[in-house]
Amino acid sequence: HRFANFDHKFDARSVPLREGFQNSVNLVFIRLMRDVVHYYTYRGSGPAGKFLEASGDTLRRVYLEKFADREGSEFLRRFYRSYEPMSEADRSTAFLESVRKSPRGLAAAYRGIFPNREVGELREFLRASLPNADTKPGDIENLFAAFAPGKESLEDQAYTARTHPLELWLVAYLVAHPEATLSEVLDASREERREVYNWLYKTKRKNAQDARISALLEVEAFIEVQRAWARFGYPFANLVPSYATSIGSSGDRASALSDLMGIIANDGVRQTNMRILDLSFAEGTPYETHLARKPDRSEQVMEPAVARLLKKELVGVVEHGTARRANQAVKLGDGTIIPVGGKTGTGDNRIKVYGAGGQLLESKAMSRTATFVFLVGDRFYGTIVAYVPGSAAERYNFTSALPVQIFATIAPSLEPLLSAPTSGFESETIPAPLEPVGARPLDAEQGLANSGLVDSTAALPKAQWYAEPLAPAETTR
Numbered sequence: 246h247r248f249a250n251f252d253h254k255f256d257a258r259s260v261p262l263r264e265g266f267q268n269s270v271n272l273v274f275i276r277l278m279r280d281v282v283h284y285y286t287y288r289g290s291g292p293a294g295k296f297l298e299a300s301g302d303t304l305r306r307v308y309l310e311k312f313a314d315r316e317g318s319e320f321l322r323r324f325y326r327s328y329e330p331m332s333e334a335d336r337s338t339a340f341l342e343s344v345r346k347s348p349r350g351l352a353a354a355y356r357g358i359f360p361n362r363e364v365g366e367l368r369e370f371l372r373a374s375l376p377n378a379d380t381k382p383g384d385i386e387n388l389f390a391a392f393a394p395g396k397e398s399l400e401d402q403a404y405t406a407r408t409h410p411l412e413l414w415l416v417a418y419l420v421a422h423p424e425a426t427l428s429e430v431l432d433a434s435r436e437e438r439r440e441v442y443n444w445l446y447k448t449k450r451k452n453a454q455d456a457r458i459s460a461l462l463e464v465e466a467f468i469e470v471q472r473a474w475a476r477f478g479y480p481f482a483n484l485v486p487s488y489a490t491s492i493g494s495s496g497d498r499a500s501a502l503s504d505l506m507g508i509i510a511n512d513g514v515r516q517t518n519m520r521i522l523d524l525s526f527a528e529g530t531p532y533e534t535h536l537a538r539k540p541d542r543s544e545q546v547m548e549p550a551v552a553r554l555l556k557k558e559l560v561g562v563v564e565h566g567t568a569r570r571a572n573q574a575v576k577l578g579d580g581t582i583i584p585v586g587g588k589t590g591t592g593d594n595r596i597k598v599y600g601a602g603g604q605l606l607e608s609k610a611m612s613r614t615a616t617f618v619f620l621v622g623d624r625f626y627g628t629i630v631a632y633v634p635g636s637a638a639e640r641y642n643f644t645s646a647l648p649v650q651i652f653a654t655i656a657p658s659l660e661p662l663l664s665a666p667t668s669g670f671e672s673e674t675i676p677a678p679l680e681p682v683g684a685r686p687l688d689a690e691q692g693l694a695n696s697g698l699v700d701s702t703a704a705l706p707k708a709q710w711y712a713e714p715l716a717p718a719e720t721t722r
Contacts, residue, residue, distance in 0.1 A: 248275045248489065251591070266558055267566030269589060269645075271492050278491035285466035305458065309445055312457045315464070317438030318431055320411045325427050328416065333423045340416045341374070345407035348378055348388060354406040356392035358417040364389040400441050410441040476546045478504035478515070493592060499628040502618040506626035509555045513547030559586030559620060568617060570649045574656040575621055577664050587619035587652075589645035594638075613638035617648035621663065 248271060250256055255270045265273025328336050337358055344354040348371055355362075355370055368385045371378065392402060403410035414437050419425060425433075445454060467486040471479065480501040485494045508515050523537040562568050567589040575583040592614040598607040613633045620626040629648035633641050 248272060248492075263558065263561065266588075267562050269567050269591075274491040275488045278488045281470060282463055282466045282488070285469040286462050305454070306446065308458045308461055309442075309454060310439065312461045313442035313445060314435075314438055315461065316457075317411055317434070317441065320409060321415060321430055321434060321438075322427065324409070324412045324415045325430055328419060329427075333420070336416060336419055340408075340412070341370075343408065345405070346375065348375060348380060348384065350406045351375065352385075352388035353392050353397070353402050354408065354413065356389070356394075357402050357406065357413045358420050360394045360417070398440070399437060400443070403441075411437065476515075477508055493590060499616070499618075499630050502616070503626055503628045506618055506620045506628075508547055509552050509559070510620045510623055510626050511552075512549040513545055513552035515544045515546045517541040556586055556620065559588060560584050561586075562589070563587050563619075567645060568619075568649045570646060570653050571617070571619065571656070574653040575659065575663065576657075577660060583622045583663060585619060585621055587617055587649070589649060590614075590616045590618075591644045592616075610636060610638040613641050613643070615643055615645045615647050617645055617652055619652060621659075625659075625663065 250271045251269065255265075255268070255272070260268075260270050260273050262273060262277065264270070328339070331339060340358065341351065341354055344350055351371060351374055352367060355367055359366070364386055367389050371380070371385060371388075391397070392405075397405070399410045399414060403413045406413065411434070414434060415430065418430060418433060422429070445457065464486045467484045467490070470490075471482070471484045474484075478501045480498045481496065483495075484490050487494055504515070504518070507518075519538060521538065523535060526532070526534045526536075563571050563585050568585075568587045571585050571587060573582050575585055577583065592612070594611045594613065596607075596609045596611060597605060600606050612635065615631040616628065618626075618628045629651055631643060631647045631651075
């Protein structure tokens, strides 16, 4: 990756973290992510350093094999995506058109994917592919024998054809198994993935080994980062192992961003959001039944001091940074200003194609997003997203100022909700899941549940029962 700031006025400065947070300075977050990754890589006794010091260590060999397996699998996935949509004939044709155009290169590729064909078929192929080639009697027979199955290693045969050895293996496998799935390809290629990286295990390649071990340790560091993020509600099982994850390359969901704001607003305690609090059946009949859901146990997932500091910095983004349009946007009827905190983000998501010299050949818009994730006081939080999918995104250039302005525009209409009393919002007296309980009155809290905003001070309203519990009815779960 190459990283740059959205606003180039920050390029020549060493920007403090607080200022970078307030103004969404990309390189500040890139360097911060680098520090986090280095922490997970080198923490404790520094296993990374040990692997990089010893040349014959068993664990070092294990990491090299893991790297070979991982990188080889990535190459196979890429090649499979290219060849899988093609017909059987088109696969071999496309591959043979991509290899070295010489008798030896074409023979190596042809024998690699058609090991059981006869010398006459190779002769016809070479004459059709290279009609002006200067071949002598016996040359084609010699090439046929030179690249017979087992004569050359997969790596050497692919080198002769000027192709990737795993691409050569994949096309040969698809010729023999045209309906093979990606999972079957990966299962069948374990030995080949190790074979093509034999050069990496040689001790004279220590610098190359170090580079690949470091890359794998970085991938494992991102696994640790994902585990930490998952405690705060991050919704995906994997992160893109790149510093660009700090500026959004691994993606997110609006609901997960809201959950994170709820954790921060609630001093680091994670509660479960619920849209349905209770269910009532057959009211006014002998079969009347009321069911209430018990929330998951609240969990302290973030240190309270950290949550309070984050809340302060989020307020700083609204007061001094990219979300200034929302500053003082929320007022109560008596004129009291409720502090608002938030974070903005803009995504111009594109596929870019570069030439051999690094020049940009094509830039295609895939989508455009602008997000404002916010908290209001110590009770409410949410996310506003502007989103344009597909090629239509080329026609838009909005930034995160759009959702911030939307928030500022709708904020006055939230005043009745923000002014509502909070008494009765406790979480410790909620009935067990699907446990029949007495009926309870509907009140203003139901309006809160339907509002789209979430009160982080408790999971559910405290139940006020006015009837004796009825006999449990039979239920099926």
